[in-house]
Amino acid sequence: MRKISHKRPKPMPEPSVRHYVAGGTEHGGGIGRLIGYILASQSQGTHDHRVTDTRGARWDKLRSPPVLWTAMTLMIKDRLLAPGRVHHLHIAGRGSTSRKLILGGLARGLGCTHVLHLHDFDYAADFLRRPNWQRRAIRTLFRGADRVIVLGERDRSTATDLLGVPPRSIGVLHNAVPDPQQDASDVASADLPPANAPTRIVFLGQLGPRKGVPELLGALAHPSMQSLHWSAVLAGDGPVDHYSAEAARLGLSERVTLPGWLSSAQTRTLCESSDILVLPSHGEGMAMAVLEGLAHGLAVVTTRVGAHEEILCDGKTCLFVPVGDVAALAHALSDLISNPEKRAQIAQAGRAQYLNALSIEAYVGKLDALLQSVSQGALQGAPTQRGTA
Structure with missing residues (x-):
């Protein structure tokens, strides 16, 4: 008779997260401010959140290429030294998409667990203005991510209808800010x-x-x-x-x-x-x-x-x-x-x-749960939800 083991399974290690944001928290506009709020409240969550600039200051265009190269180098280093880290790519239209095409391609090539977080006032219009070869590359970018996060139902439709992301791979997270008041x-x-x-x-x-x-x-x-x-x-x-x-x-x-x-x-x-x-x-x-x-x-x-x-x-x-x-x-x-x-x-x-x-507390809790599910799926070797171009 087979002996039944009563040992509890080992808990999954808590992954850390690297956010890739144009301008970082200092020059990243509304996205940078949101990430700054996440970093300030990370002690309330389960993840170690870090931020990496992908562009530098908007007005300092000469520094943009070396800043992006530094971000790529950090992703490569993480793959070697912190293979469980989740790479969180924050994307909008225009130049942001160009940078994330590079970083997303690198993440796929390295086998990094990564998510795309869409922040844009009208990404569908930006996408439709592009030539066909760019549209194919963008679809590959989105369908190659382990998860896609959007701000609302309009962007969910953009992700599914235009970009071909499977509905099961999309999560909706409305933005949030910290509570400035001690007492409601x-x-x-x-x-x-x-x-x-x-x-x-x-x-x-x-x-x-x-x-x-x-x-x-x-x-x-x-x-x-x-x-x-x-x-x-x-x-x-x-x-x-x-x-x-x-x-x-x-x-x-x-x-x-x-x-x-x-x-x-x-x-x-x-x-x-x-x-x-x-x-x-x-x-x-x-x-x-x-x-x-x-x-x-x-x-x-x-x-x-x-x-x-x-x-x-x-x-x-x-x-x-x-x-x-x-x-x-x-x-x-x-x-x-x-x-x-x-x-x-x-x-x-x-x-x-x-x-x-x-509230930012509710937001961080939802984000941590989403990233935890992505990370555990990767660590357990779960079947990928990534699409093909």
């Missing part, structure tokens, strides 16, 4: 600002047409805003001088300031003293700025783009305005400025939605 009751019990204090409007993001900055300036200069008591801060990198001059031309210099890109600490300080977060984008995946606004208990005004409608409800947790509609944007802002009770209700409901579904 802080917002709900906060007093309304004094009647003589200006309502502060804040914009966070790269200055440019895609984020709706021209429409925002037009809305701030709209006649419905002229008699109201408000100020605005438009924080972000890009052509600051150009938009400062445009604000001056519209007569907004005394009310609107453009400080440039802000660090996470500076962003937190700004949001703590603000009332409304506005982001009239033409395209997003899942805007980090919107999440910052919700987390800080600000009334959010934004557009129905990307995954916004998956987490927000118009008139309850935010105000949605049509893309490119200056008059509608001005009306939404003037309505919130003129009606502090409505502004407080939307802010409180948005904050509650953040606590329910969008």
